[in-house]
Amino acid sequence: MKIVLIYSGGMDSTTLLYQLRAEGHDVRCLSIDYGQRHRRELDGAREICQALGVEQRVADLTSVAPLLAGSALTSADVEVPEGHYEAENMKLTVVPNRNMLMLSVAIAWAVSTKCDAVAYAAHGGDHAIYPDCRPEFIQAMNVAAGLCDWHTVQILAPYQQMDKGDIARIGTDLGVPYGKTWSCYKGLDKHCGRCGACNERREAFALAGVPDPTEYADVSTD
């Protein structure tokens, strides 16, 4: 299949990039700059695409950021919460309608280049906090993607029932260079080790029982 992958440069979408290519698909990557605090994830995305010889486009949606008020990921005045994804305060990291935005750009590109599908790496561990990673949302978008044009595009989200430990296991088998991927929401020099994304990243490698190549600023556990 000819596929547009929504590619952030994080663990999950990098694993999906490697998996789709291993399955023999023709993949091109779309990365989105939506004014995220951790925009440095896009540097890793570019490097990995270049190393693989994969086409990558970056869509600049920073002008939309002022409409996404209230998220710690796009608003300088909202602090990134520390702790675990199960905690209520992690909802501060929800970016309103982020996945529909990204999917709509990806589907537009897929339609205009006659691709068969758009893939994204929503996973089961995201459901409790991020409503736009739930299977029912993915299904609704799949219906819409099949109707938005005379050329039909489908949505692939093969990790929607897996957790991040499963993903780390798949990626390790595929030789994903996790040291080059970025998760931390704070977007500083090193992974902070304390935000929700860092906690989830550390846990993923532990669950998978594989080495974590990440250098964290703080590796204490609460």
Added chain:
Amino acid sequence: MKIVLIYSGGMDSTTLLYQLRAEGHDVRCLSIDYGQRHRRELDGAREICQALGVEQRVADLTSVAPLLAGSALTSADVEVPEGHYEAENMKLTVVPNRNMLMLSVAIAWAVSTKCDAVAYAAHGGDHAIYPDCRPEFIQAMNVAAGLCDWHTVQILAPYQQMDKGDIARIGTDLGVPYGKTWSCYKGLDKHCGRCGACNERREAFALAGVPDPTEYADVSTD
């Protein structure tokens, strides 16, 4: 209701703006610059919002335009076709996935400001050419809009079963200043009078049996 209206500055969305306000809703407008050749429609949109004292935001999606190859509305190397919407060549004016893109930005803003609904002026006359104006697409997006966040937003498209003549009739009764609205896809000084959008505009006023205040460069009929 508190509503985000997708507002192009054309006849249909201007009529919807007047109608929603007449019905007592609290309306704010979102206009989108997606690199359209007829970007001057946005000038009229701004003027009308200012005159009504309605909040308006313009989202800049021009960086997405290179991904929307092949449409006469966003590609300088594809000529705007002349003639009637029923003709096959009018499909050149389809912008891939335009409505999902616009809806996704509008829904994001609606979620972050706790609005109840997003409205857009898709109408029955669009169905044959624009797949993303069909009721089944609107319904799929309504389901997705209800799932993308813990705060639920609904999609309103009250003109989906009407034609543009019906809209011109409604708007004339509401005192819509149609002379300030813009339709022409060519985006020159005056409405060209010959592109699909101009033909449809002229036909709408004729069908409604109301005066057409538009100054066209060419008013001949084929």
